[in-house]
Amino acid sequence: MDYLRSFRNYLALLAVLLVASCSSGYQLAKSNRAEYAINKDVAVDSSVVKTYLPYKKQLDAEMNQVLGYSDVLMVKSNDLPETILGNFFSDAALQQALKIDPTIDFAMPSTKGGIRVDVPKGDIKLSNIFELMPFENELIAFTLKGTDVQQLLNFIAATSGQPVAGLRMKIVDRKPVDVFINGKAFDPNKTYRVLTSDYIAGGGDNALGFKDPIEKKVLDLKVRQALINYVKENQAAGKTINPKLDGRITKD
16 A cells, blocks of 8 residues: 555656646746737738639639529518518528428518518529528428417517518508418418428527427428529529519508
């Protein structure tokens, strides 16, 4: 036992000596802080430009691809219950998702806040879609009880409308009335298949109704990719993008 104790003491002393020998003996005596403004007055560094320019050219070439053509300017608005931009966004997501899961009844793939920018009239470039939907959100189909769908409808009404497809409703005193899902009157005793994004499903933008689903199905399709596919498929079929207001959500 004495031998073991002596050996442990030896190891401890050796460790201390090793740490001491590794120390440089230097201590910080002074530190300085400076701010360097990054603005138009900063001189161009040609070596930096030379480094990133090939990547910029490649990225520009990809982002400037024309996917299709829009007959109208699609304007973002957080005030209106229905917009042509919201209709385009939701219809595109639902149409693409139905190819994977044809049982989906209606969609709210984004909130008004999640739709980031306008889409110009004319050529729709890949960059337009990335600016419209810069996030990596995934589309998910949920089976919800009618009571949970009611929560979602209440959220849509309380926030003066959201981008939807397959759903028609009126908003009266911030409450949903005359609700039709997939062409049929809403029945709170039924279950419904609802398409949304992982962000909204997780309570993003304070959305309600997805906390306790009966079933959840990840479609392995990003919202952005659904938009890209929709525009490209219309272009391939010789069709332009021409969404219209159709009264899917009205507000009294």
